[in-house]
Amino acid sequence: MSRFGGRVHEYPAVxxxxxxxxxxxxxxxxxxxxxxxxxxxxxxxxxxxRVESSLKVKLYCSPVTKELLLTNWKYKFWENHIVAxxxxxxxxxxxxxxxxxxxxxxEVTLLPAGHCxxxxxxxxxxxxxxxxxxxxFRLAKGEAARMELLHSGTRVKDIQSxxxxxxxxxxxxxxxxxxxxxxxGILELVRSWISLTRNHVVWLNCKAAYGYEYLFINLSExxxxxxxxxxxxxxxxxxxxxYHITTDQHTxxxxxxxxxxxxxxxxxxxxxxxxxxxxxxxxxxxxxxxxMWFGERIKKTxxxxxxxxxxxxxxxxxxxxxxxxxxxxxxxxxVNVYPNVxxxxxxxxxxxxxxxxxxxxxRRNPEPRYKPLGTLKRACKRDLSDTDEDDLFDSELxxxxxxxxxxxxxxxxxxxxxxxxxxxxxxxxxTESYRTTATYTSLKEPDATSTSNFSxxxxxxxxxxxxxxxxxxxxxxxxxxxxxDIEDNFPxxxxxxxxxxxxxxxxxxxxxxxISSQNSSQSTHISEQGSQGWDSQMDTVLITTQERNALDMxxxxxxxxxxxxxxxKYTPLDNSLCKPLSQNRSCVHxxxxxxxxxxxxxxxxxxxxxxxxxxxxxxxxRTTDLExxxxxxxxxxxxxxxxxxxxxxxxxKLRCLYKKLAAGENIVCEKRVS
DNA sequence: GCGATCAGGT
DNA sequence: CACACCTGATCGC
Numbered sequence: 001m002s003r004f005g006g007r008v009h010e011y012p013a014v015x016x017x018x019x020x021x022x023x024x025x026x027x028x029x030x031x032x033x034x035x036x037x038x039x040x041x042x043x044x045x046x047x048x049x050r051v052e053s054s055l056k057v058k059l060y061c062s063p064v065t066k067e068l069l070l071t072n073w074k075y076k077f078w079e080n081h082i083v084a085x086x087x088x089x090x091x092x093x094x095x096x097x098x099x100x101x102x103x104x105x106x107e108v109t110l111l112p113a114g115h116c117x118x119x120x121x122x123x124x125x126x127x128x129x130x131x132x133x134x135x136x137f138r139l140a141k142g143e144a145a146r147m148e149l150l151h152s153g154t155r156v157k158d159i160q161s162x163x164x165x166x167x168x169x170x171x172x173x174x175x176x177x178x179x180x181x182x183x184x185g186i187l188e189l190v191r192s193w194i195s196l197t198r199n200h201v202v203w204l205n206c207k208a209a210y211g212y213e214y215l216f217i218n219l220s221e222x223x224x225x226x227x228x229x230x231x232x233x234x235x236x237x238x239x240x241x242x243y244h245i246t247t248d249q250h251t252x253x254x255x256x257x258x259x260x261x262x263x264x265x266x267x268x269x270x271x272x273x274x275x276x277x278x279x280x281x282x283x284x285x286x287x288x289x290x291x292m293w294f295g296e297r298i299k300k301t302x303x304x305x306x307x308x309x310x311x312x313x314x315x316x317x318x319x320x321x322x323x324x325x326x327x328x329x330x331x332x333x334x335v336n337v338y339p340n341v342x343x344x345x346x347x348x349x350x351x352x353x354x355x356x357x358x359x360x361x362x363r364r365n366p367e368p369r370y371k372p373l374g375t376l377k378r379a380c381k382r383d384l385s386d387t388d389e390d391d392l393f394d395s396e397l398x399x400x401x402x403x404x405x406x407x408x409x410x411x412x413x414x415x416x417x418x419x420x421x422x423x424x425x426x427x428x429x430x431t432e433s434y435r436t437t438a439t440y441t442s443l444k445e446p447d448a449t450s451t452s453n454f455s456x457x458x459x460x461x462x463x464x465x466x467x468x469x470x471x472x473x474x475x476x477x478x479x480x481x482x483x484x485d486i487e488d489n490f491p492x493x494x495x496x497x498x499x500x501x502x503x504x505x506x507x508x509x510x511x512x513x514x515i516s517s518q519n520s521s522q523s524t525h526i527s528e529q530g531s532q533g534w535d536s537q538m539d540t541v542l543i544t545t546q547e548r549n550a551l552d553m554x555x556x557x558x559x560x561x562x563x564x565x566x567x568x569k570y571t572p573l574d575n576s577l578c579k580p581l582s583q584n585r586s587c588v589h590x591x592x593x594x595x596x597x598x599x600x601x602x603x604x605x606x607x608x609x610x611x612x613x614x615x616x617x618x619x620x621x622r623t624t625d626l627e628x629x630x631x632x633x634x635x636x637x638x639x640x641x642x643x644x645x646x647x648x649x650x651x652x653k654l655r656c657l658y659k660k661l662a663a664g665e666n667i668v669c670e671k672r673v674s
Numbered sequence: 675g676c677g678a679t680c681a682g683g684t
Numbered sequence: 685c686a687c688a689c690c691t692g693a694t695c696g697c
Binding site (some may be wrong): 001035036037167168172173207208209211259290291292293317318319 | 685686687688689690691
């Protein structure tokens with residue numbers, strides 16, 4: 001819930017995402033996306049009167065946001081006052097005071113925010129400095145570095161203030177599985193269910209909000225089954241979405257809604273009322289997209305959790321995780337940062353403590369100011385072999401959308417029919433931010449896996465350790481994520497087994513069973529850490545009794561029936577989102593639903609291993625699975641020894657290391673092999 | 675009757 | 685957990 005008041009200090013003449021109270025007097029309005037909590041006052045009588053009696057009052061937003069907004073008749077009065085700005089197209093705007101005639105010019109640029117269709121961030125540039133308002137955003141690690149318009153030449157712009165989506169700005173939300181991971185998990189679950197029979201139907205229990213469209217599009221494209229929705233009119237000018245959704249109930253994937261949803265699936269009834277196809281009752285499972293998060297040291301991420309006989313939760317987040325926020329902010333390195341959202345459990349002060357260290361102004365004595373070292377990361381083709389399964393775990397590699405020119409994008413289109421991208425009319429950008437590619441950019445910054453800049457390090461600690469060279473004294477850099485990634489990339493048991501765990505059972509579900517599938521090296525993996533009850537690590541997707549019956553697979557005492565589905569059968573239509581998927585020879589193991597005490601035990605074990613308090617400063621030693629985690633903020637400047645026995649670098653060594661890095665020499669970092 | 679706000683629900 | 689809503693009750697105009 002956005003608590004942003006609508007004004008930025010530098011340009012108080014504009015109101016953004018708030019339209020009530022004193023925002024009524026703004027010279028111009030900006031709407032970052034079409035979610036109600038960012039539209040407060042937008043159709044209030046007072047503002048409506050002003051709009052209707054003025055020719056000058058304008059609302060600036062993306063073309064898709066304009067389209068979605070005007071679908072609702074309650075906002076029709078804005079129609080002649082909305083200016084749709086193309087994304088990534090700097091536009092000069094004159095802010096004129098209607099009463100005094102005072103004028104102020106500001107250049108505004110819309111940047112894709114990856115939150116929902118049409119969602120953007122606003123970059124304001126003018127006399128009072130450069131200001132970035134993020135609205136709500138979900139950007140994968142490294143995406144800021146690929147946004148050309150955040151750069152001037154090859155360097156990141158000098159940004160005075162960032163008004164930041166801090167929804168998940170808390171270390172306990174350290175990691176949220178990437179869009180691609182989540183999509184893949186949902187895709188495989190839906191696929192495994194609806195391919196059983198024509199009567200196997202999935203209901204996606206989505207909220208009444210924009211943001212799930214790319215999920216629908218991808219499911220439809222991969223499975224050839226359109227998604228049922230209550231209404232489609234808001235997408236009437238977005239053929240790329242429209243094509244994949246339908247009002248025809250006779251489809252196997254539903255995202256329809258009904259006020260009395262809960263009664264609906266009580267027994268095989270969909271919100272739209274459908275109960276059977278061709279006279280045969282449907283077999284229904286419910287997938288509820290929810291945010292799942294993991295602490296810093298999670299090694300594997302299950303994105304599907306079974307919560308009941310035929311109910312599942314699937315990881316889905318509209319907002320950036322803590323590590324993504326940190327990556328974003330530490331790349332931008334503004335002078336100031338202001339949270340748009342007070343953190344869930346915490347206070348604004350607490351969030352500021354986390355964010356301030358990522359800002360330039362954090363330095364007490366304003367040293368000669370080094371501009372952020374971050375340089376625009378150009379696209380760099382990477383040879384992705386089919387065996388490179390790590391990619392799936394590394395959001396930086398798979399989720400990163402290299403900044404490529406519009407022309408390049410156009411060129412790539414013929415061979416890549418748009419999937420999660422709207423190409424209809426002027427709404428090209430609507431889901432553009434969801435596009436990912438299999439390319440990644442070379443890291444021009446030294447890959448300082450031996451250093452990190454912890455946001456949890458206090459000012460005092462930093463000042464006092466003056467004899468220890470600190471990377472961030474000279475360079476903008478936040479390597480915690482990278483190192484964490486490396487950790488994440490260590491081949492896990494699942495990797496060794498040649499398949500990835502996408503699913504897990506929720507503990508506390510008594511009648512579901514985990515059956516360790518796959519090969520002998522692939523034993524049950526218990527999360528060493530998670531923050532929720534549902535992240536016990538299972539390598540098997542469990543399908544219900546219903547399904548077993550449907551499959552007629554009851555085979556006496558046979559505990560496991562594995563139905564392998566080769567995901568390499570995907571025929572990606574482009575090399576963006578699908579590529580990572582098609583590379584992974586992931587198997588979905590469908591196990592019969594048998595009771596097992598072991599499962600509950602496993603789940604219990606998992607929860608006892610949960611470390612809720614993810615700390616900023618982390619331990620120097622690598623914890624192994626099931627080893628109690630040692631949370632420590634000591635020696636927090638030095639994260640990530642590459643081996644369990646690695647030591648904290650000594651100052652001399654560190655200085656030497658910095659020198660090398662500063663000189664542009666490569667520091668070789670090897671991934672642990674076993 | 676409408677809107678704003680709050681509580682409670684998913 | 686929390687999101688982004690929705691509904692319903694209450695209050696003020």
